[in-house]
Amino acid sequence: MSTTTPTDTRQADAPIVSARGLTKAYDAGDHPQCVLRGLDVDIHRSDFTVIMGPSGSGKSTLLHALAGLDRPSGGTVTFDGKDITAMGDDDLAVFRRHACGFVFQQHQLLDGMSLMDNAIVAGALTMRSKRDIIAKARTLFTQVGLDERTWQRAATQVSGGEAQRASVVRALVNDPALVFADEPTGALNSHHAQAVLDVFTRLHHRGQGIVMVTHDRHSALRGSRILYLRDGAIVDECRPGTYTADGGQGRERALSDFLERMGW
Numbered sequence: 001m002s003t004t005t006p007t008d009t010r011q012a013d014a015p016i017v018s019a020r021g022l023t024k025a026y027d028a029g030d031h032p033q034c035v036l037r038g039l040d041v042d043i044h045r046s047d048f049t050v051i052m053g054p055s056g057s058g059k060s061t062l063l064h065a066l067a068g069l070d071r072p073s074g075g076t077v078t079f080d081g082k083d084i085t086a087m088g089d090d091d092l093a094v095f096r097r098h099a100c101g102f103v104f105q106q107h108q109l110l111d112g113m114s115l116m117d118n119a120i121v122a123g124a125l126t127m128r129s130k131r132d133i134i135a136k137a138r139t140l141f142t143q144v145g146l147d148e149r150t151w152q153r154a155a156t157q158v159s160g161g162e163a164q165r166a167s168v169v170r171a172l173v174n175d176p177a178l179v180f181a182d183e184p185t186g187a188l189n190s191h192h193a194q195a196v197l198d199v200f201t202r203l204h205h206r207g208q209g210i211v212m213v214t215h216d217r218h219s220a221l222r223g224s225r226i227l228y229l230r231d232g233a234i235v236d237e238c239r240p241g242t243y244t245a246d247g248g249q250g251r252e253r254a255l256s257d258f259l260e261r262m263g264w
């Protein structure tokens with residue numbers, strides 16, 4: 001049984017996202033606060049990329065820039081061959097709907113609607129037929145372990161873990177190239193966090209590209225590539241190999257050694 005085989009996917013596929021010379025400065029009174037400092041990074045669809053680093057190091061800012069949720073102050077982000085930093089707001093919004101799925105710390109489902117209707121609303125943004133969206137959503141709900149009785153309930157009538165799994169369905173309903181997740185288990189107890197992480201692992205094993213920001217090393221352990229950010233720059237990375245549920249002590253050691261080196 002191999003649990004530690006390093007799976008180096010760097011050459012296996014062209015990057016889906018490339019950022020070059022990325023800078024972000026926020027206005028902070030007299031002098032701007034520089035949060036990203038000329039950062040370069042390539043993201044591959046075959047990876048479950050994890051972004052770690054101290055609080056305030058710029059993880060969410062980087063995630064938002066890569067996904068076109070926020071505009072950098074300088075540099076470029078090329079996503080699927082398109083320079084999204086040069087797009088106007090309307091084009092960028094349309095591009096994002098098709099290319100990106102989002103999972104945030106809070107599920108951000110519309111409370112008054114059923115979980116299924118939340119998925120339908122997201123699917124409708126890309127102008128697909130309602131029939132196709134429902135068929136796709138039913139498959140996804142089943143894949144994340146939610147049955148029909150649950151997906152007919154409102155977000156206020158399900159557990160935090162069920163709501164977060166529904167938000168993963170919403171993120172996936174338009175077949176995005178990448179799912180971006182910002183602390184997706186941050187608001188969950190450990191049991192529900194585990195269920196959501198298992199969904200991410202299964203998605204990655206099926207070929208879904210994922211980029212996730214986390215503070216939590218158990219969550220980070222699911223990644224195939226861990227980037228470490230400090231003061232707005234990627235200072236190093238670690239490739240512990242593909243996650244397997246049956247052990248993985250070698251991966252844990254690789255991640256621990258890496259984080260220790262980073263001073264975590």
Ligand SMILES: Nc1ncnc2c1ncn2[C@@H]1O[C@H](COP(=O)(O)OP(=O)(O)OP(=O)(O)O)[C@@H](O)[C@H]1O
Pocket residue numbers: 026027033035053054055056057058059060061062
């Ligand atoms: N909209 C904003 N306006 C001004 N400053 C901001 C804004 N968003 C983030 N910042 C600042 O930029 C820095 C980086 O923020 P960011 O949220 O990217 O860090 P992070 O590494 O994700 O932090 P955490 O782990 O605490 O969530 C922080 O100092 C933060 O206060």
